[in-house]
Amino acid sequence: MITEQINEHQQVVKALLDQCIPCIEEIAMVCKEAISSGHKIMLCGNGGSAADSQHIAAEFVGRFLKERKSLPAIALTTDTSILTAVGNDYGFDKVFSRQVEALGNPGDVLIGISTSGNSKNVIAAFEEAKAKDMKTIAFTGNKSSQSERMADVTLKIPSTVTARIQECHILVGHIICNAVDEMY
Structure with missing residues (x-):
């Protein structure tokens, strides 16, 4: 079982390498342009994708591979008071979109992470980001999804x-962090 899972991981990483490099380059460029022009990156997702959102935001705000200034990134998954108040008052589908409405500005980037690509709260966040003239990036799996249809760029x-x-979402997140680090 262990060998099987490692082999499966390697096969998916090989497919990522063969199929997704242009998309990863485009995502890196969108993030670099946003940061270099004074905008921020916002991230959201549920469960493991919430953890990935926090992980990637931490790499931007803290540091990734080298010392540099702190970069503006926010994981919309971390403020339990906002999440529970919005969830209680408006429903769980609005926990990210209300934050995008409050904190997002034209030129900012929203990265929505959803393995299915169909998380309703991520979709609602994309809708709000579009209304605010933000760039939208979806990290999904291989199936066709609503996120894919909404986002400017879909991995x-x-x-x-x-x-x-x-596993590949966090790998690509690290690649994006490295690409942004190269600007400093």
């Missing part, structure tokens, strides 16, 4: 296995 990990998709 579709070539797998339908949630664990493999999440």
